[in-house]
Structure formats: structure tokens, C-alpha cells
Amino acid sequence: MTEHIIDPGLLERHNSERMTELERDYDALGERLDRRGIPIDVIKEKVAAFAVAIPSWGVGTGGTRFARFPGPGEPRDIFDKLQDCAAVHQLTRATPTVSLHIPWDKADPGRLKEEAGRFGLGFDAMNSNTFQDHPGNARSYKFGSLSHTDAATRRQAIDHNIECIEIGKEIGSKALTVWLADGSNFPGQSNFTKAFERYLASMREVYAALPDDWRVFTEHKIYEPAFYSTVVQDWGTNYIIARELGEKAFCLVDLGHHAPTVNIEMIVARLIQFGKLGGFHFNDSKYGDDDLDAGSVDPYRLFLVFNELVDAEHRGVPGFAPAHMLDQSHNVSDPIESLMLSATEVQRAYAQALLVDRAVLDASQDANDALMATQTLKEAFRTDVEPILMMARIKAGGAADPLAAYRECGYRRKVAEERPAVAGAGGGIV
Ligand SMILES: [Mn+2]
Secondary structure, eight states: OOOOSSOHHHHHHHHHHHHHHHHHHHHHHHHHHHHTTOOHHHHHHHHHHOOOBEEGGGGSOOOOSSOOOOOTTOOOSHHHHHHHHHHHHHHHSOOOEEEOBTTTTOOOHHHHHHHHHHTTOEEOOEEOOOSSOOTTOSSOOTTOSTTOSSHHHHHHHHHHHHHHHHHHHHHTOOEEEEEOOOEESSTTSSOHHHHHHHHHHHHHHHHHTSOTTOEEEEEOOSSSSOSSEETTOSHHHHHHHHHHHOTTEEEEEETTSSOTTOOHHHHHHHHHHTTOEEEEEEOBOSSSSOOBOTTSSOHHHHHHHHHHHHHHHHHTOTTOOOEEEEOOOOSSSOHHHHHHHHHHHHHHHHHHHHTSOHHHHHHHHHTTOHHHHHHHHHHHHHSOOHHHHHHHHHHTTOOSSHHHHHHHHTHHHHHHHHSOOOSOOOOOOO
């Protein structure tokens, strides 16, 4: 029996107050979609089955390199974080798994599994951390980790990644995500070729420790914290890594890890075409790796990414199963509110992409009818799919309006009383 974080009676009232209007809106949208040959219930079922993982670090208030302004009721440890994740999932029904970050979330695996199980949560990809020094580490990562010039430092980083796999095995995770901060700040500081050779050699050892049913996701990032060069800086390098390592290695696309003008949806298409798309870290950005809420700045770009995913789904690409994760830093909003809305925005982009008339799009592309092709995408993007999202959530036991229900239930006030303010709860940005 799953424990509820938020009173089910409150949710029932919340939903029943909105049901009459929602049914009318849903039927009206259903009629419109019917004219386009789209059965609304099929879209609703697909949306209901769509899930996105929450990063454990996302429920704490984030920060910048200047400061962090903690909010009330910050989670004190991974068990508080799991509780916050459960609140997000109960209201949205879209976030059944949590992605852990080691060593920030290190705890007894048995207890982790038990606590997550209480709330019906599972564990998504494990995230390793070799971008900062941890107490007890013999070697420093100041000048790198998996690609460090010093073999003993590389060893420490390799062992840490293997430890993440070992913990993950005990709690039911099936993937390891490796984001590498290694790079250089000065021209000449690092030999590009040697650094990449060392990285590949290290990753081969990590790869060898993967169980057969696991995947490893490597995450590229153009810059930061290194500002001149980064070892895994772009999708081309990432593709080479996945190809070099083997069939369990895939590329992870963090939407914020590209230059502002880069065509991310095309990268997604390329990785799908060559069987190396592992998954996503969803977020949004204006300038760099801003880690803003998914869909908050450029919802059309998010839609265009999902257009590629639905295209692959539609074509039945073999083995196509990308992992969906949020990776955001919430500096000025309540992290639970941001995570709920972001999960909803990702679902929205998926629902809109499902509405694209693929036959018309194909025909327009073949006929070089540029305007009709782009209008076909716009028609889907302009469709207000909110009634579908609401109905899918309610049917799954969530809230019609997660934000309103969350504010109504007083969860933040309650945990603020239970959790005295703590410093450094690990609102990381990766
Ligand atoms: Mn990321």
C-alpha cells in the first residue's frame, strides 16, 4: 500500500470541483481532434504512460556561483528529498523515479529502497560526482578526474564510478550517468589528444563493471566549470565515446549544454539514426547552462525535440527507449512547484508532438512544400492539450491542477516546521 504525502480527500475535492468544466473542455478538444483523425483517448493513454525522472538535487534550492538563497523546509538528507519527490509524483503522476547523486545521497541501500518503496517510487540512473573533492578522498579533482594526468587520481575517479554502479545494483537502478567536469582554462594547459585518451581508458574500466542489463550515459557539455576546453564538449565527442565503449554506452543530451544557437533537435535526430541516443536532461536556457525550468523560455524548442522522438516512435526504430530526466536548478522558486510544472511541460511537448500529422508532414517534405511542412508542426504546437494532461493526471490519481493543489495542501508549511534550516543541502548543478 503506497503511503500518501498529500491527503487523498483533499485531492478528491480538488478534482471534483474541476471535473464538470474539464469534461466539457476534454469533449470539445476530442471533437476537434476527431476532425483531424486523432482519437483523443489514445493520446491521453500515451501521455499517462509517459514518465520523467526527478533528480534528487532538484528538490533543494539551487544556487549560482555567487550565492544560494535557501527556502523554508529544505530537505536535510536523501530521505527528506524522497519525500519531496513523492509529493511531486503524487500530484503529477508523471515522476515515478528518482535519480540519485553519489556521494550527496549516499545512505544504506536497504533503507533507500524501503523509503522509496513506501511512496511507490523507484530509482532512475545513478549520477557520479568527480567534479568536487569529497571528505576522505586521497586525491583532488582540481585538475581533473577520469582524464587526470595522475594515474592514482584517475583510479580514484574510476573506483567512484564503479561504486555508483554497485549502489545502483542494490536499489534497482539500471543506468549510470557520467558528466565530466574535466577541461582546461588556458590554451596549452592540456593536451587535447592525451586527455581524451586517458578519459577513454578510464571509461573502459567503468564500462567493464556494468551489469549486462545496464546502460551508461555520457553527458557532453560545451563549457563550465572549465572555460577554455572541456574533454567531453560536444555531441560528436560524445558519439565517439559511445561508439568506442560498446553497445551499452549511449549519449545523454542535456538541453542546456550547447551553444545558444545550436540546433539540438537535429543532434537528437542524428543520435537516434545511429542508435546512440541514451536520454535527456530536460531544462531550459537563454544563454548557457542556465538550468531553468523545462519549457519556460523556449517551449517550441522542447516541442521540436519531442517531434524527433515521436517521429522515431512512429517509425518503430528498434531499441528506441530514451531515458527522460529533469536536470534543473531552482534558485527563485519553490523547487517542488518548479519540478511539478516542468514535468507537466515535458508531457505537454510530448502530447503536442503526438498531434503532428506525420502523413502530411512526410508528403510536404517530399514535395518540398516548406510552408505546409512547417505549418503542420505549428498546427500541433498551437493545440491546447491541457485537457488531455489534466484528464490523464486525474485518471492516474493525481491533481487536475498540481500547483493549486500543492499550495492548498500546505505541504511546504508543514515541512518547514519539521525541518530546521540547514546549510549546504547540496543544490548542485550538473
Ligand atoms: Mn545534466
